Amino acid sequence: MSQKSGFIAIIGKPNVGKSTLINALVGEKIAIVSPKVQTTRFRITGILNEKDNQFVFIDTPGMHKPLHGLGKSMDRSAVDSLMDADVVMYVVDQKYKHSDKEILERIKEAGLPTVLVINKIDELPKKSDIDEIIVSFIQEHTFDEVIPISAKNSLHLTHLKEALEKYLFEGPFFYPTDYVTDQTDESRMSEIIRERILYYTEQEVPHSVAVMLESLKVNEELKTLDVDALIIVERDSQKGILIGKQGEKLKKIGTEARKEINKLFDLKIHLTLWVKVKKDWRNDPNTISKYGYGK
Numbered sequence: 001m002s003q004k005s006g007f008i009a010i011i012g013k014p015n016v017g018k019s020t021l022i023n024a025l026v027g028e029k030i031a032i033v034s035p036k037v038q039t040t041r042f043r044i045t046g047i048l049n050e051k052d053n054q055f056v057f058i059d060t061p062g063m064h065k066p067l068h069g070l071g072k073s074m075d076r077s078a079v080d081s082l083m084d085a086d087v088v089m090y091v092v093d094q095k096y097k098h099s100d101k102e103i104l105e106r107i108k109e110a111g112l113p114t115v116l117v118i119n120k121i122d123e124l125p126k127k128s129d130i131d132e133i134i135v136s137f138i139q140e141h142t143f144d145e146v147i148p149i150s151a152k153n154s155l156h157l158t159h160l161k162e163a164l165e166k167y168l169f170e171g172p173f174f175y176p177t178d179y180v181t182d183q184t185d186e187s188r189m190s191e192i193i194r195e196r197i198l199y200y201t202e203q204e205v206p207h208s209v210a211v212m213l214e215s216l217k218v219n220e221e222l223k224t225l226d227v228d229a230l231i232i233v234e235r236d237s238q239k240g241i242l243i244g245k246q247g248e249k250l251k252k253i254g255t256e257a258r259k260e261i262n263k264l265f266d267l268k269i270h271l272t273l274w275v276k277v278k279k280d281w282r283n284d285p286n287t288i289s290k291y292g293y294g295k
């Protein structure tokens with residue numbers, strides 16, 4: 001049999017479970033997940049090789065009305081992913097709302113086959129609740145396929161992959177078969193640190209944070225990788241919140257991030273976190289791209 005591959009854009013509003021879905025499909029943590037909206041800031045590719053198929057999933061920031069420069073760059077990144085895609089998964093977790101209209105129109109303009117993915121069905125008490133969501137969407141838009149799933153419980157993912165397989169193209173694979181993502185290890189590490197920050201902070205702090213790795217050095221003596229990471233916040237008060245009483249919170253974030261990174265990369269790291277204030281960085285295009293969130 002000949003090889004087939006394709007790019008699949010994962011589009012949806014914030015918090016519908018796009019990152020959870022890409023992780024479940026690829027079988028490894030590619031994208032960080034949190035209960036906070038707008039966790040994903042840039043496009044992330046997750047690669048799944050199965051039989052003669054290579055699925056290249058593109059996770060995108062949730063589409064929303066941008067309020068600042070970083071938000072605009074996140075929205076652009078979702079739209080751009082449509083240009084590269086062969087097929088789109090439109091992920092939802094509730095009935096059609098007027099706010100879906102604009103996103104679906106952009107997808108329609110791209111002229112791509114579209115699969116409506118109803119996520120979080122584990123949360124719905126009755127089967128008729130799923131039907132109601134489906135009906136609300138198909139009344140408004142024509143989809144090529146409709147698949148209800150639970151990304152969290154890996155429910156119906158085989159069915160979803162079978163549906164997507166139809167839209168792959170014959171030809172050589174885009175990535176070597178041992179690749180799971182096109183992100184650098186550095187980017188994955190800083191994202192894991194950001195994920196821990198999202199868990200331990202509230203309100204505006206999670207959205208005001210950027211993480212950058214300052215240095216990575218192999219310690220030959222201890223056989224560890226020494227990593228220094230810089231956490232950037234917008235205000236002094238946020239710095240205080242992040243550090244916590246006697247440095248407790250920052251310590252917790254550091255310990256948990258280190259454990260996660262150790263698991264993912266199968267190496268021992270020694271992680272040191274630093275916190276710096278850079279006022280209003282989310283509105284400064286240079287800073288946005290310096291921290292890896294621009295194009």
Ligand SMILES: Nc1nc2c(ncn2[C@@H]2O[C@H](COP(=O)(O)OP(=O)(O)OP(=O)(O)O)[C@@H](O)[C@H]2O)c(=O)[nH]1
Nearest residue numbers: 015016017018019020034037038039040062151152
């Ligand atoms: N019950 C349930 N919760 C889910 C499911 N999939 C995702 N979630 C939860 O929904 C929340 C958001 O998940 P994410 O994967 O970060 O959502 P996202 O769409 O990538 O979010 P943004 O990055 O904000 O665009 C998390 O708390 C997940 O655990 C699911 O199938 N069932």
